Amino acid sequence: MTYVVWSDMFSVRMPYIDNQHKKLLEIANDFHAALKDNKGKEFFFEILNSLIHYTEEHFRNEEEIMEMAGYPAVDIESHKKNHEQLVRDIFGLHQGFMHSEEKTTHELEIFLNNWLIQHILLEDKKYEPYCENLTDYKPRK
Template identity: 30%
Template sequence: MHEIEWHDSHSVGVPSIDEQHKRLMALTNRLFLAIMDEAGETVLEGVLNDLADYAVYHFTHEEELLRTHGYPEDLLTEHRAEHKALTDEVHRYIARYREDPANLDLSVYVFLRDWTTEHMSRSDSRYSEFLIAHHAE
């Protein structure tokens, strides 16, 4: 298993979102390395919290950008639901970790890696053309 890598195919054509996706991937990789290194509890909890906070920040930005540019309400609602599902799952991982740090293994990384890449290439690519046409930055 190795870290996630950014590829140009991940780009949604909107600079602010691409930058945030890269940062989200970097945080996911940081979690991967912390688990691999068997980092201490303070480090692991810090990385998990940073990731959860950044995901919320990024999703809010993305949803706000879509709303501002008049993305169709039904598609936005669907997209929001996906973001919420991810946020809830990350908080569940954090809760399980707090119950017992031994609960945290690479499955959290696999989940985040797959979710991020799948969400970017499927759901986010759906709004890509729309935002590019609206000159979103």
């Protein structure tokens, strides 16, 4: 069963970023499936680690795009702070998971839902109009 299904409402009209958002939704769906199937603690750690590594890359790409697109500096800074808080939240959940698996799995499920859906729809969609000329974006190495 899929937890969150990709739809055009999530699209920021940039294939590279849309594909990253799809991957993040896939990670959330993997977590949801693991909960449903009562997977063990190691599997949850694997998903959390995947989420940590993938979000770091994704956030770098998003922030680079905002700068390239001429998104207002004050809004970029706010978005970066939002990303930093999200990373802290993920690390906090990772730490909490080591101490209280049941409580943290529930918190992570809520976090993934709120963050993925709300962050994409409310925050990421704000930079979409600035990126019309960056639809073929590829990250700088």
